[in-house]
Amino acid sequence: MSTLVMKFGGTSVATLDRIRRAAKRVGREVANGHDVIVIVSAMSGKTNELVRWVEETSPLFDAREYDAVVSSGENITAGLMALTLQEMAVPARSWQGLQVPLLTTSGHGAARIEEIPTANIRAKFDEGMRVAVVAGFQGVSPEGRITTLGRGGSDTSAVAFAAAFGAERCDIYTDVDGVYTTDPRIEAKARKLDKIAYEEMLELASLGAKVLQTRSVELAMRYKVRLRVLSSFEEFSENAGTLVCGEEEIMEQNVVAGITYERAEAKMTLISVADRPGIAAAIFGPLSEAGVNVDMIVQNISEEGRTDMTFSCPVEQVARAERAMEAAKESGDINYHDILADTEVAKISVVGIGMRSHAGVAAKMFKVLSDEGVNIKVITTSEIKISVLIDRKYMELAVQALHDAFELEKVA
Ligand code: ASP
Numbered sequence: 304m305s306t307l308v309m310k311f312g313g314t315s316v317a318t319l320d321r322i323r324r325a326a327k328r329v330g331r332e333v334a335n336g337h338d339v340i341v342i343v344s345a346m347s348g349k350t351n352e353l354v355r356w357v358e359e360t361s362p363l364f365d366a367r368e369y370d371a372v373v374s375s376g377e378n379i380t381a382g383l384m385a386l387t388l389q390e391m392a393v394p395a396r397s398w399q400g401l402q403v404p405l406l407t408t409s410g411h412g413a414a415r416i417e418e419i420p421t422a423n424i425r426a427k428f429d430e431g432m433r434v435a436v437v438a439g440f441q442g443v444s445p446e447g448r449i450t451t452l453g454r455g456g457s458d459t460s461a462v463a464f465a466a467a468f469g470a471e472r473c474d475i476y477t478d479v480d481g482v483y484t485t486d487p488r489i490e491a492k493a494r495k496l497d498k499i500a501y502e503e504m505l506e507l508a509s510l511g512a513k514v515l516q517t518r519s520v521e522l523a524m525r526y527k528v529r530l531r532v533l534s535s536f537e538e539f540s541e542n543a544g545t546l547v548c549g550e551e552e553i554m555e556q557n558v559v560a561g562i563t564y565e566r567a568e569a570k571m572t573l574i575s576v577a578d579r580p581g582i583a584a585a586i587f588g589p590l591s592e593a594g595v596n597v598d599m600i601v602q603n604i605s606e607e608g609r610t611d612m613t614f615s616c617p618v619e620q621v622a623r624a625e626r627a628m629e630a631a632k633e634s635g636d637i638n639y640h641d642i643l644a645d646t647e648v649a650k651i652s653v654v655g656i657g658m659r660s661h662a663g664v665a666a667k668m669f670k671v672l673s674d675e676g677v678n679i680k681v682i683t684t685s686e687i688k689i690s691v692l693i694d695r696k697y698m699e700l701a702v703q704a705l706h707d708a709f710e711l712e713k714v715a
């Protein structure tokens with residue numbers, strides 16, 4: 304019998320009524336002949352509430368107890384979903400992470416999955432269970448303590464189960480009906496993509512299209528799990544949502560698949576640092592230790608042995624970055640004349656595997672921005688992505704102009 308994994312996010316299980324709606328979809332797949340593994344998130348808002356309770360009780364909390372508390376939201380939805388299915392006469396039962404067991408590292412709060420032994424669940428399928436409802440987001444450490452996989456982690460649970468059980472597909476039910484060419488709140492002509500390649504989805508996920516946890520996409524790509532993102536609020540249809548799959552499954556597609564943005568970026572520049580071997584390590588080592596997520600980096604051409612170093616990071620990390628640089632200066636590891644922070648910038652990226660075989664995407668992007676009078680402050684490129692930093696006030700304009708210029712509203 305073929306196995307299907309169906310994951311329901313927080314908004315899809317937010318009330319008993321929604322759990323019933325979700326259960327009906329599960330029932331339909333069972334009737335189609337699948338054994339189903341359902342992965343559930345906590346009811347929406349629940350995990351945030353649990354995190355607040357932990358922080359209020361103990362500001363410097365023991366991470367093991369944090370996991371014990373915040374993992375509990377999923378236990379509730381798993382039990383309720385199993386009960387709902389039983390009421391519909393579908394043989395189902397709930398599974399907590401440690402009953403599976405879903406084995407993880409001991410990195411509490413952001414543990415990584417090591418292995419999912421399938422024997423326990425398979426034995427129950429053999430006895431007639433048709434649906435295993437698994438609490439997402441949680442596992443068990445080698446020490447036997449409860450762990451969680453980081454916020455948004457039930458996406459990763461779902462993909463890991465699909466890989467372990469060789470599932471035909473992993474359906475991620477959420478509150479959006481798929482992956483779009485860009486944010487429809489910014490560009491009304493944004494179009495839902497029928498298919499997107501793993502590599503593209505990985506870029507979009509890490510660039511801020513918050514549909515899927517980035518790690519879940521990495522895992523799907525590694526194990527070739529076909530992932531479908533779809534809404535649990537729309538009427539069901541066979542081709543609903545967006546399929547995230549290998550590029551060989553995608554026949555025709557635009558050179559650019561999508562445009563993403565990060566609104567709250569900052570551009571920082573260290574003025575006049577010594578241009579010597581080891582300087583980049585001396586700057587970016589301490590930044591990384593301070594937990595600053597550096598993204599783009601530009602080093603100027605040097606004059607008389609000195610150069611400027613520019614990097615981008617999230618706005619809320621500017622103070623932390625400044626402190627790390629001041630500390631490095633005081634300890635004599637680096638020297639600079641000044642440190643500048645421009646906190647009014649945004650990052651825009653165009654993403655598409657078609658860029659590998661089509662030249663001119665970058666040139667076109669720059670021309671479009673120049674025609675709109677938008678100044679580009681920093682540029683970085685990879686094989687399938689071009690990112691620019693621009694003034695934040697032009698962000699919407701830039702997204703719209705690029706969406707038009709690359710004709711993303713049209714199907715290739
Ligand atoms: N409930 C967890 C969270 O809110 C995990 C998840 O929903 O994916 O982060």
Ligand code: MG
Binds near residue numbers: 312455458514516
């Ligand atoms: Mg989520």
